[in-house]
Amino acid sequence: MHELSIVASIVESVTESLAAYPGARVKEVRLRVGALASVVQESLEFCYGIATEGTALEGSVLVVNIVPVVVRCGPCGQDVPLESLQSFRCPRCGAPANDVRQGKELEIEAIEIDEAEETV
Numbered sequence: 001m002h003e004l005s006i007v008a009s010i011v012e013s014v015t016e017s018l019a020a021y022p023g024a025r026v027k028e029v030r031l032r033v034g035a036l037a038s039v040v041q042e043s044l045e046f047c048y049g050i051a052t053e054g055t056a057l058e059g060s061v062l063v064v065n066i067v068p069v070v071v072r073c074g075p076c077g078q079d080v081p082l083e084s085l086q087s088f089r090c091p092r093c094g095a096p097a098n099d100v101r102q103g104k105e106l107e108i109e110a111i112e113i114d115e116a117e118e119t120v
């Protein structure tokens with residue numbers, strides 16, 4: 001499953017960031033996922049539960065922010081959001097627009113951690 005390897009690498013990089021905060025627990029991980037990143041949000045969330053088991057991320061929440069697709073329209077000379085992924089045309093003038101400026105992201109936007117020492 002594609003999403004599982006994505007989540008595994010997220011867990012890895014979050015774990016690396018945590019090295020600076022010994023004993024910290026992750027509460028929330030926010031992802032920016034482009035509408036074109038070809039991942040299924042539900043799968044990501046499902047895999048997250050599996051991949052975080054036994055890690056400092058266990059029990060944390062994965063928040064997926066879907067980033068809309070923005071294309072550069074030549075005739076308009078502007079970046080415009082696509083109205084539909086079915087048609088790569090400028091919603092303003094109808095010109096074909098294949099210059100994708102945004103929408104392929106797959107990155108960690110923020111990590112919320114709990115630094116307080118807990119007695120578990």
Ligand SMILES: [Zn+2]
Pocket residue numbers: 073074075076077090091092093094095
């Ligand atoms: Zn246009």
